[in-house]
Amino acid sequence: MKAEEKKTDYKKTLNLPSTDFPMRANLPQLEPRIQKKWEEDGLYDRIRQARARGKRYILHDGPPYANGDVHLGTGLNKILKDLLVRTETMKGKDAPFVPGWDCHGLPIEHIVQQQWAGKSIPVLQIRKECEKYARKYLDIQRKQFRRLGVLGAWDHPYLTLDLTYEAGILEVFRGLVEKGYVYRELRPIHWCIECRTALAEAELEYVDHESPSVAVALGLEKGYEKPFRAKAAGPAFLIIWTTTPWTLPANRGVAVHPDNEYVLVEFQGIPGLGTIKGVVAEPLAEAVARMISSPSHRVLGRAKGKELTGLRYEHPFESRSQPVILADHVTLEEGTGLVHTAPGHGSEDFYSGVENKLEIFSPVDDGGIFTKGPWEGKEVFEANPLIVAELEKRGRLLDHRPIRHRYPICWRCKKPVIFRATKQWFISVEHNGLRGKLLDAISHAGWVPDWSLNRISSMVEQRPDWCISRQRAWGVPIPAVHCEGCGEGSTSPDLVEKTGKVFGERGSNAWFSEPVETFLPDGYRCPDCGEAKFRKGMDIFDVWFEAGSSHHAVLTKREDQSFPADLYLEGTDQHRGWFQLSLLPSVATKGVAPFRKVLTHGFVVDEHGKKYSKSSRNYVLAEEAAEKHGADVLRIWVASADYTLDVRFSPEILARNVEAYKKIRNTFRFLLGNLNDFDPARHSIAPEKMAEIDRWVVSTLRRVIATTRKAYEEYAFHRAFQEIYNFCVVELSSIYFDVRKDCLYTEAADSTSRRSAQMALHEALSSLVPLISPILVHTTEEVWEAHGEAQSIHLALWPEPGKRDTDLEEKWERILAIRHEVNRELEALRAAKTIRSSQEAVVNLSSSDPDLVRFLRSQEIWQEVLIVSSVIIHDVPGKDFEPGRELKELRVKVARATDPKCARCWNLRADVGSDASHPEICGRCARVVTEGKG
Numbered sequence: 024m025k026a027e028e029k030k031t032d033y034k035k036t037l038n039l040p041s042t043d044f045p046m047r048a049n050l051p052q053l054e055p056r057i058q059k060k061w062e063e064d065g066l067y068d069r070i071r072q073a074r075a076r077g078k079r080y081i082l083h084d085g086p087p088y089a090n091g092d093v094h095l096g097t098g099l100n101k102i103l104k105d106l107l108v109r110t111e112t113m114k115g116k117d118a119p120f121v122p123g124w125d126c127h128g129l130p131i132e133h134i135v136q137q138q139w140a141g142k143s144i145p146v147l148q149i150r151k152e153c154e155k156y157a158r159k160y161l162d163i164q165r166k167q168f169r170r171l172g173v174l175g176a177w178d179h180p181y182l183t184l185d186l187t188y189e190a191g192i193l194e195v196f197r198g199l200v201e202k203g204y205v206y207r208e209l210r211p212i213h214w215c216i217e218c219r220t221a222l223a224e225a226e227l228e229y230v231d232h233e234s235p236s237v238a239v240a241l242g243l244e245k246g247y248e249k250p251f252r253a254k255a256a257g258p259a260f261l262i263i264w265t266t267t268p269w270t271l272p273a274n275r276g277v278a279v280h281p282d283n284e285y286v287l288v289e290f291q292g293i294p295g296l297g298t299i300k301g302v303v304a305e306p307l308a309e310a311v312a313r314m315i316s317s318p319s320h321r322v323l324g325r326a327k328g329k330e331l332t333g334l335r336y337e338h339p340f341e342s343r344s345q346p347v348i349l350a351d352h353v354t355l356e357e358g359t360g361l362v363h364t365a366p367g368h369g370s371e372d373f374y375s376g377v378e379n380k381l382e383i384f385s386p387v388d389d390g391g392i393f394t395k396g397p398w399e400g401k402e403v404f405e406a407n408p409l410i411v412a413e414l415e416k417r418g419r420l421l422d423h424r425p426i427r428h429r430y431p432i433c434w435r436c437k438k439p440v441i442f443r444a445t446k447q448w449f450i451s452v453e454h455n456g457l458r459g460k461l462l463d464a465i466s467h468a469g470w471v472p473d474w475s476l477n478r479i480s481s482m483v484e485q486r487p488d489w490c491i492s493r494q495r496a497w498g499v500p501i502p503a504v505h506c507e508g509c510g511e512g513s514t515s516p517d518l519v520e521k522t523g524k525v526f527g528e529r530g531s532n533a534w535f536s537e538p539v540e541t542f543l544p545d546g547y548r549c550p551d552c553g554e555a556k557f558r559k560g561m562d563i564f565d566v567w568f569e570a571g572s573s574h575h576a577v578l579t580k581r582e583d584q585s586f587p588a589d590l591y592l593e594g595t596d597q598h599r600g601w602f603q604l605s606l607l608p609s610v611a612t613k614g615v616a617p618f619r620k621v622l623t624h625g626f627v628v629d630e631h632g633k634k635y636s637k638s639s640r641n642y643v644l645a646e647e648a649a650e651k652h653g654a655d656v657l658r659i660w661v662a663s664a665d666y667t668l669d670v671r672f673s674p675e676i677l678a679r680n681v682e683a684y685k686k687i688r689n690t691f692r693f694l695l696g697n698l699n700d701f702d703p704a705r706h707s708i709a710p711e712k713m714a715e716i717d718r719w720v721v722s723t724l725r726r727v728i729a730t731t732r733k734a735y736e737e738y739a740f741h742r743a744f745q746e747i748y749n750f751c752v753v754e755l756s757s758i759y760f761d762v763r764k765d766c767l768y769t770e771a772a773d774s775t776s777r778r779s780a781q782m783a784l785h786e787a788l789s790s791l792v793p794l795i796s797p798i799l800v801h802t803t804e805e806v807w808e809a810h811g812e813a814q815s816i817h818l819a820l821w822p823e824p825g826k827r828d829t830d831l832e833e834k835w836e837r838i839l840a841i842r843h844e845v846n847r848e849l850e851a852l853r854a855a856k857t858i859r860s861s862q863e864a865v866v867n868l869s870s871s872d873p874d875l876v877r878f879l880r881s882q883e884i885w886q887e888v889l890i891v892s893s894v895i896i897h898d899v900p901g902k903d904f905e906p907g908r909e910l911k912e913l914r915v916k917v918a919r920a921t922d923p924k925c926a927r928c929w930n931l932r933a934d935v936g937s938d939a940s941h942p943e944i945c946g947r948c949a950r951v952v953t954e955g956k957g
Contacts, residue, residue: 033927033944036952037768038777040696044809048688050653054801058169066815067174071583073818074117082108083578083588083618084175085601086123086183086570089157090130093167095657095672096594096627096634098645102661103624103740104592105173109797110735113821119583120175122168123573126157126184128566129218129435132497146496146535153497154184167646172654172800174817181577183569189499190527191576192569196502197519198612204450204457207503207512209383211366211373212490214443215433216391216402220494221447222433222440224486225567225600232430232439234266235407238315238359238422239414240301241277242337244344247302250331251287251324259287259300260419261336261347262311264358266426268410269403271339272396273365275381278350278372279304279328283360287324290317296418302331304360311359315421328353339419340397350375367444370487385444389494403441446512448492448501448562450607457611458483464610469620471738472667479598479621489607491565498563499526500534502542508554517544534559571604574617591618595625622738624666630673643672655799656680662744662798683748687799690751691806693760694788697767698810701781708778716884717783719835720759722828724750724787729824731794740798747795755787758839762888769928769948771955790822837878838888841868844907845889848917857919861890862930867916869897869904875912892920892931927952 061067082104087097104120111118135152136144165177181188199205213222240260248255261277279285284305291298294316303311305325312320334347352371353362366376367385376383386395391403397413398406414420431440452458461483470476492501502522503514522542525533533541539559548555578586587609593601602621609617626634627642648657659680664670710718727750734742763780770777788810796803796816807816845866852858866889870876876898879885885894897904900914907913923935926943936942938949 030943031941031952033948033952036927038697038700038770038772039768040693041699042692042695042809044692044695044806046689046692048653048655048684048802048805050655050801051650053805054170054172054649054654057801057804058172061174061815064815066817067176069815070112070174070818071117071119074112074115077115077117079585080108080111080116080118081578081585081588082111082118082120082590082592083573083584084121084123085591085593085597086125086181086573087164088128088130089124089126089160089164090134091160093164093645094627094642095645095648096642098168098171098648098657099624099627099661099666099670100592100594101168101173102171102658103666105171105175105800106658106662106740106797107590107592107622107738109174109800109817112817113793113797113819115820120173121179121181121577121581121584122165122173122175122177123181123577124157124161124164124183125566125570126154126161126182127498127563127569129220129493129495129497131156132495133218133436135497147532149496150532150535157184167644170646170649170654172658174800176583181573181581183499183566183573186527186530187580188573188576189531190523191580192499192564192572193502193519193523193526195572195575195608195612196564196568197516197523199450199608200514200519201516202455202611204454204611205448205514206451207446207448209444209446210449210490211368211370211442211444212447213431213440214389214391214445215436215438215440216389217436217438218433218495219389221445221490221492223490223565223567225604226434226565227431227440228434228437229429230432231427232432233425233427234430235268235411236264236266236422236424236426237268237411237414237420238262238264238311239271239339239363240299240419240421241339242419243302244335244337247334248287248324250326250334252326253287253324255287255300255323257300259302261334261361262301262303262315262359262421263361263363264314264422265363266428267368268407268414270365270368271363271410271414272341272393272398273367273384273386274338274345274363275366275376275384276346276348276364276379277336278348278353278362278364278375279331279360280351280353281327281329281349283328283353283355285326285328285331285360286322287326288312288320288322290315290320292316292318293421296421302361304355306355307358307360339414339417346379346381348375348379348381368442370442373444383444387441387443391441404439447490448503448512450489450491450611452483452486452488452607455611457607460610460614461606464606464616468616468618471620471622475595475598475621475623478595479602482599482603483606486603489565489568489604491568492562493565494561495563498566499531499569501560501562501564502534503560503562504539504543504547504557505560506549506552506554507556507558508549509552511549511551512560513550515544515547518542518547567600567604568608570601571608574605574609575612578617586613586617587615588618590620590622592622592624595623597623625669628669628671630671630675632669632671634669648677652677652681653684653801655802656684658798658800659684659744662740663748665741684799684802686752686756687748687795688802690755691788691792691802693756694784694791695806695809698781698784698788700772701778701785703785706773706778706781708775708782710782712775713779713782714776715831716759716762716835716888717779718828719831720754720783721786722832723754723835724790725825725827726832728790728794728822729827732821732824735797744795744798747791751791758842759783762890765887765890765928765930769951771951773955774951792816793819793822838882838884840910841879841913842888844910844913845891845915845917847908848905848915849889849891852917852919862892863920863924864891864917865920866891866894867897867901867904867918868894869900869914870912871900871914872912892922893933 108118108120131153243259247259286305331347335344364372366373366383393399502519503512505512578584605617731743731746792803803816849861879896904914904916920931922931922933925945927948932945934946937946941949
C-alpha cells in the first residue's frame with residue numbers, strides 16, 4: 024500500500040462549526056416572511072397576554088398625517104417608538120402601542136379639490152372624497168410602517184375621523200366651553216390667502232423673503248409746528264416706512280412712542296422732490312436722510328411723542344383726516360420711528376386701534392382680493408407695485424427698494440401669509456390663570472433632552488390665545504350657531520354635548536346634512552339678542568385641536584390605554600405643535616398634563632444637511648430603503664444615531680450600517696455554529712470549573728448587559744447599540760473567538776475545556792440576542808429559531824446582569840494590554856513576510872520590573888492567548904528585545920518558530936510526531952484522536 028494512502032483525514036476529527044443560520048441575511052426576502060409569521064401567530068396579542076400582569080406603560084403615538092408615502096423622516100420617528108416600546112416590554116411591562124392617524128385637514132382637501140379644477144363642489148361630496156383619500160393613504164402607510172418591523176395594534180388604530188374620536192373632540196371642547204376658555208372675537212390673525220383659512224402659530228414657518236419696502240410722506244394738517252415750537256411755513260409730512268405697501272389703503276393712524284424724541288427736519292436735495300419737511304424720530308434722522316437720498320438736512324424743532332397726539336394728517340389715498348396716536352410697541356430699531364397703523368391687518372395695530380377707537384378696516388376677502396377702493400379685484404401682493412406707482416404719482420414716495428427679511432409662510436402651501444382681521448373662535452390662555460398652570464405642568468414633567476424644557480417653556484410664556492377655527496370643509500365642525508337676528512355666533516356646553524352625541528352616532532357629516540334643530544338644545548336662545556332662529560356655523564376645528572384631543576379621545580376611551588401617558592415622543596418641531604396643543608386642553612379641562620415625560624428627536628437631513636420634507640421631495644422613501652437594504656439595517660441607522668440632533672442619511676452612512684450589521688450577524692453565526700452540539704441541560708459545568716478566559720468573557724458580558732440596559736432606560740439607544748456592537752467586534756470576535764477557536768475546534772467534543780468555552784458562548788448568545796432584539800427585530804427572531812427556541816424572542820425578558828468578577832476583569836485588562844504589545848510585533852513580522860500567521864511565531868517576554876516578570880511567569884495561558892507556537896519568559900530582557908509602546912516596562916522579542924506544524928490544529932509544536940501512530944500531529948491532537956480526551 025502506498026504511504027500517502029495511509030494518511031488520516033484529520034479534518035473529520037475536528038469539531039467544526041455547523042449551523043443552518045446563513046452568512047448572508049438576504050433581509051429583503053427574510054423580513055417579509057418573518058413579519059407574515061408574526062401576523063399569523065398573532066404575536067402582538069400574545070405579547071399583550073404575556074405581559075397582562077405587568078405594570079402598564081403607555082407611549083402615546085402622535086398621529087402622522089394620512090397623505091403620501093412614509094419617508095425616512097417619519098420612519099425614524101416610528102422606529103424610535105418601536106425601540107422604546109420593545110425595551111419596556113423586555114422589562115416585563117405591559118406596553119401596548121396604538122398607532123394613530125390625523126385624517127382631516129387642508130392638504131387632503133387641496134388635493135381632492137384639484138381633481139375638479141376649481142369647480143364648485145358640494146361640501147358633502149368634498150368630505151366623501153377626502154375621507155376616501157385619507158383611508159387610502161392610511162392603509163398605504165400602515166403597510167409601510169409594518170415593513171420597518173414596527174409592532175403594534177395595526178388592525179385597531181385610532182383615527183381622527185372615527186365616530187368615537189370625533190365625539191371625543193367635542194367632549195374636550197365642551198369642557199373648555201363650560202370652564203369659560205372659549206370665545207369668539209374680531210381679531211387680526213395670520214391668514215393664508217392660498218388656503219383661504221386662518222392659521223395658528225403652529226401652522227407657520229418663517230423664511231427669508233423679499234418684500235418691497237417704501238418710505239412714504241403723509242401730509243400733515245395745519246398747526247403741525249406748534250408741538251415742535253418751530254417757526255415753519257408750508258407743507259410738512261409724517262414719514263413712515265413699511266414692507267407691506269398693500270396695507271396702506273387700510274391705514275387709520277400713525278403711531279409714535281410717548282417717550283421718544285421726535286424732530287421736525289428739513290430734508291434737502293431729494294431726487295425728484297427737492298426739499299421737504301418731515302417728522303421722524305431724532306435717533307433715526309441721519310438714517311432716514313440716507314434712505315431718502317437727502318444730502319443735507321437740518322432740525323427745525325423737537326417734541327416728545329406724547330406731545331404729538333393732537334396732530335392729524337391726510338390719508339395717502341382718501342380725503343380723510345386721521346390722527347397720530349401713542350403706542351408702546353413703536354421702536355427705534357429700523358424705519359423712521361413712526362409706525363403706519365392698519366388695525367385690520369396687524370396684531371399690534373389692532374390693539375392700539377381698539378384702544379384709540381380707530382376703525383378696524385380690512386378691505387380684503389378670503390382670497391386676499393381687495394373688495395373696495397382703486398385696487399378692487401386685485402390680489403394684495405399683485406397690488407403692491409400698483410400702490411407704489413400711485414404713491415410716486417402723488418409725490419408721496421420717498422424711497423422704494425426690495426428688502427429680505429424673516430416672513431411667515433403657510434406650513435402647507437409654503438406661500439406668504441397676511442394679517443387679516445376676522446371673527447374667529449379662540450381658546451384663552453389667560454383665563455383662570457391657564458398660562459401659569461401650563462408652565463407649572465411643564466416644570467413637573469420630564470423632558471429629554473434637558474434643553475427642550477426651556478424651549479417649550481419659552482413658547483408657552485409667549486404664545487397668544489389659540490385660534491381654533493378654520494374656514495374649510497374637511498374637518499370636524501365647531502358646534503356653534505349664528506343668530507338670524509343679530510348675526511352673532513354662540514355656543515354652549517349643552518349645544519356641544521348634544522352635537523357630540525349626534526357625531527358619536529352618525530359622524531360629523533351630520534352637521535352638513537341635517538337641520539340646525541338637530542343640534543340645538545331645548546329653549547336655546549341667542550345670548551346677545553334673545554332671538555331663537557339660527558343657522559349653523561361653517562367653521563371647522565384647527566386640525567391641531569383634533570390631534571391635541573387624543574389625550575382624551577384615545578387615552579381615556581380605550582381599554583388598552585390609560586391617562587396620562589408615560590411618554591410622548593415626536594420631532595422637536597412639536598414643541599410648538601402637538602406637545603403644546605395637547606398640553607393646553609388637557610391642563611384646562613383635567614388639571615394635569617397628558618404626559619409624564621416628553622422625548623424629542625431632530626429631523627432627518629440629506630447628505631447636504633437639508634431637512635427631509637414632502638414639499639422639497641429630497642427624501643428617501645422608507646419602504647424602498649427597506650426593500651433594498653433591509654429594515655434591520657435601517658433600524659441600526661436609527662439606533663446608532665444621536666437622535667437629539669438632526670440625523671443625517673447618506674449612502675456612506677448606510678454602507679457603514681451594512682458593515683456593522685454583517686459583523687453582528689457573523690458573531691451570531693459563530694456562536695450558533697459552535698453551540699451545535701451543546702445542550703445546557705446535559706453539558707453545563709459549574710462556573711468555578713470554567714477556564715479563566717471563559718469566566719472573564721462572561722464577567723465582561725455582564726458588564727455589557729448592565730451598561731446596555733442603563734443606556735436603554737435613559738433612551739440613549741446609540742450608547743446601547745455601541746456597547747453591544749463593541750462587545751461583538753472587540754471582546755468576542757477579535758479576542759475571545761480568536762483565542763478559543765483552537766479549543767473549540769480541536770479539543771475532544773465532550774472535554775471540560777471545550778464545554779467550558781461553550782458555556783461562555785451559550786451565555787453570550789442567550790444574553791446578546793434579547794439585548795439587541797429591540798433593534799434587530801427580524802435577525803434576532805431568525806437567530807432564536809436557529810438556536811432551537813420555540814417561542815418568539817419578542818416574548819423574552821431582559822437578561823439579568825449577574826455578578827461580575829471585577830478582580831478577574833482587571834487582571835485580564837493587564838493580560839490584554841500585553842497581548843496588544845505582542846500583536847504589534849507579530850504584525851511587523853507578517854508585514855515582512857517572515858511569518859504568515861501568529862501560529863508560526865515564538866514570543867519572548869521579559870521586563871526590568873520584577874513584579875511584571877512574576878506576573879508573566881504566573882500565567883499559563885500565554886501560548887493560547889497570543890496564539891503562537893511557544894512563549895518564553897526571561898528574567899532579564901536581551902538587548903534585541905523591543906520596549907512596549909503603551910506598556911513601556913514590557914520587553915518583547917518575536918521570531919519565526921522552527922518547530923514542525925501539526926496537520927490537525929496547524930500549530931507549530933515541538934512534540935509533533937511524538938505518537939508514532941500519528942506522526943503528522945502534535946501530542947495533544949494525538950491524545951484527542953486516539954482517546955477522545957482533552
